[in-house]
Amino acid sequence: MLAVALRERRVPASSRRVTFRWGGEAVLAPTTARRAAAFRWGWGGGGAVPGRIGNLRAGQHMNQIKKRKMKKGCKLKMRNATILQLLTEKTGPPKQNTDCTAAAQRQSNNYAKTALEHYNKDENNKTQYRLIKALKSCAIQTNESYGHVNFVASSSDSKEEFFFAEVCYDPESNGLVPTCMVSLEENNRIGGLLGIGFVGCPDLLNPPIDDNHCYACDDSVKHPIDGTLFNAGHVAATGFYTSF
Numbered sequence: 001m002l003a004v005a006l007r008e009r010r011v012p013a014s015s016r017r018v019t020f021r022w023g024g025e026a027v028l029a030p031t032t033a034r035r036a037a038a039f040r041w042g043w044g045g046g047g048a049v050p051g052r053i054g055n056l057r058a059g060q061h062m063n064q065i066k067k068r069k070m071k072k073g074c075k076l077k078m079r080n081a082t083i084l085q086l087l088t089e090k091t092g093p094p095k096q097n098t099d100c101t102a103a104a105q106r107q108s109n110n111y112a113k114t115a116l117e118h119y120n121k122d123e124n125n126k127t128q129y130r131l132i133k134a135l136k137s138c139a140i141q142t143n144e145s146y147g148h149v150n151f152v153a154s155s156s157d158s159k160e161e162f163f164f165a166e167v168c169y170d171p172e173s174n175g176l177v178p179t180c181m182v183s184l185e186e187n188n189r190i191g192g193l194l195g196i197g198f199v200g201c202p203d204l205l206n207p208p209i210d211d212n213h214c215y216a217c218d219d220s221v222k223h224p225i226d227g228t229l230f231n232a233g234h235v236a237a238t239g240f241y242t243s244f
Contacts, residue, residue, distance in 0.1 A: 115165035192217030201237030
């Protein structure tokens, strides 16, 4: 085999011009085409023409590769869309804050059951109530832990009634103790004032007290108009309570 040395001259980036030592010169196809051709060339059967892949130009070959990739991508997207449709048909669309909603309902159930059990155990209360549904509750954290809750209950000889109850955490028994449970007629309910405007508190050591309203619950939790029936929530200052 005759070894030859090639000497390159500067030519445009799209091609290469080479000069042979014994004379003569040639222009090589762009690098991409040469690589594609080298990959597909067979070294027998008459060889191939530089810049071609068999009878197909390199550019056309690359276009076919792109088309095959696009077709494959479309099939993948269609398959994923079909899977998603099957999942949503069986389970419905994703629900946000499912865990928080379930936790809030467990809290309401716990407060309502605690209040009713305490009421029903009192021998002085002749009427026994059973829980129909716990509605809305609020946990109140200060130096003590309280909870306010609304629920619907009924007795064997009465219609369903709307109740408000307050429970307090007792560290000695490590449990909840009811401090108030009262049935509320429609005209005897008032919502909490949490988030209703801004109430400043210039002196935290002597905060303003409003015995008629609760500033720890929002309007969705209904309280008795007579605020002296419950203990927590009477500090009239925005941001004083941590509630959830």
